[in-house]
Amino acid sequence: MATMHDVAKKAGVSIATVSAVINGGVNVSEKLTKRVQDAIRDVGYRPNIVARSLKTGGTKTLVCIVPGIINPIYAEIAQAIEVFANAKGYAVFLCNAQEECKLQRKYLHLARSMQVAGGIIIPAAEQDVNVEQLEMDLGAPLVVVDRAPLETTVDSVVVDNFQAAERAVSLLINLGHRRIGAVASYPLSTTSLQRIAGYEAAMDKAGLSTEGLVRQNCSNVDRAKSAVYDLMRSDNRPTALFATYEHAGMGVVQGLNSLGLSYPKDVSFITFDGNAWADALHPSITRIRQPTENMGREAVRLVLERIESKTELSVRRLVLETEFILKDSCAAYIAGKEADPS
Amino acid sequence: MATMHDVAKKAGVSIATVSAVINGGVNVSEKLTKRVQDAIRDVGYRPNIVARSLKTGGTKTLVCIVPGIINPIYAEIAQAIEVFANAKGYAVFLCNAQEECKLQRKYLHLARSMQVAGGIIIPAAEQDVNVEQLEMDLGAPLVVVDRAPLETTVDSVVVDNFQAAERAVSLLINLGHRRIGAVASYPLSTTSLQRIAGYEAAMDKAGLSTEGLVRQNCSNVDRAKSAVYDLMRSDNRPTALFATYEHAGMGVVQGLNSLGLSYPKDVSFITFDGNAWADALHPSITRIRQPTENMGREAVRLVLERIESKTELSVRRLVLETEFILKDSCAAYIAGKEADPS
């Protein structure tokens, strides 16, 4: 691997001149610039970023840590982050923490020692999130996306999960549903918590009980499917379901299908996410769409502002709007008209 | 940020001793080991991997470059790579090249200068792939997954796209279909090419023409949807469709839905991928499933073998089996019985 020394020797100049040429040659004559550039080409030189950032203590690189890349909502957000960061000249290393705090920590440290300029994280929900600790671990500006606790001193970009869930569940209530089940992911995920809180608030306001109607820990499609079996076979069988995220929604679809129940005839149904398939299903599915592109754009903006700003910035918390997309999976509930899944 | 010097000073030893303790203290007394470890804790020292790898020229890190993280098949493969690499003590940086060779190159160079031990890549299909060049760019062992040219000197892990496509299309032919349309992604993607070749081989063997039946460049759901409109409104309207990847498959579903056509009644239909939704749709969709977990496992195995082996290894090309999952989207074609989508 050719180094600067090789280039310098080839061009007959000092290593400092080579460095100057590479970093946008101020104060170096055209003649030498040319000679150095030729030499670079000749010896096939490529800068060693490790050495550079050892010296400068900085790179044009961000780290983006997500809890699971196969959840499409996180893939979409990561994609947006990538696009906007690139537009600003930053490269993005994506790390998949698989909902493990240990792995998440490892990646934060690794990113730190690779001198990333900043980071964007959707924290793992394995334990309670201490966002400040995460920023300490990274040792650089960090923006929390999606799963951010309410009181924190770190910048964050979230959606109003509570309001979105409350609105969705209220719609079901207005359609006449009284027993509405909820299928949720980890109870330690702040988003899941807020969505369930919104669900409970709507139920509460209508004077409805949620007892026995909430299923937590449906962390993949199969678990959500089982939860649906379970709910639909209980004494207190719901007439409508609310799924708090993509895999829960898919689990509901599959669960209803295998029970021989159809929506919206037998059960009404609203889910978060599912951008890729909710509209394609027949009947299509009413859903809450998160502004993934904006979330990525804003997260990048916040972290770059903090990286590039000399002065202290106050803590920013951006709450973006969700979109409620009414489709065919919700129908009015008429008492008595209930299918039996058993 | 505390450095080794700080630790050395605190513990009253030399920096070399600190280094020895950190790298599995051979030849250092228990007493000093203890003192150094305490000092490390006291000053909050964390090794600077940049400096370390500048010296050693190596890290326990892999880079994984995918052409688009929102394609679930790539997310699944990336997930598997992550899991198996982690099990072997390697961290994985995931990079999203967005089908852009320029960006892909940037990430290869970045990874190189971060001294990654090796890489796994699903190449961008923007131009013809020169895999050897990619390995040169990385400057470390590279394994190509999924989109690998046939003749290459670099290790690769692929599936038999030709055979899988041929088999799927043959099934449609055996069901009586004569006009079978194909919806494909980039013509520069080797996988797409091979799948189309398999399709053409099956058609050819049955003496059927493919003229006007192939739609390329359906690089997202909307484009695939348009292609379906286009195909179903042509004079030579197909009675069956073959989609070469996830988004094409979804485009077919949506296209048929909005045309008011139903499958398998009006059109039979097979797709690659779609693990997340193909079974959930009603009717469910016959599909070709790729062994994403195995692909990831084998890719990691190959690259680690090359990294850790002292001796020269011969070029390996692994061809894994796909799984054909017969569902409800394919029916026999009865001449004359054709719906009109206009």
Next chain:
DNA sequence: ATGAATAATCTAAACGTTTAGATTTTTGGA
């Protein structure tokens, strides 16, 4: 008690850059 062998610890030179500051060259006004 002596010295050879071994164990423990340290010194100092790398790794490939950047950059302050020194030195040399060029420029142009008097």
Next chain:
DNA sequence: TCCAAAAATCTAAACGTTTAGATTATTCAT
């Protein structure tokens, strides 16, 4: 033609590690 100022180029010291090899301390057979 001279000299000061500006421009171009260079020297050498850092950045935070690792590691070969030097030095010092310990052990143990004689």
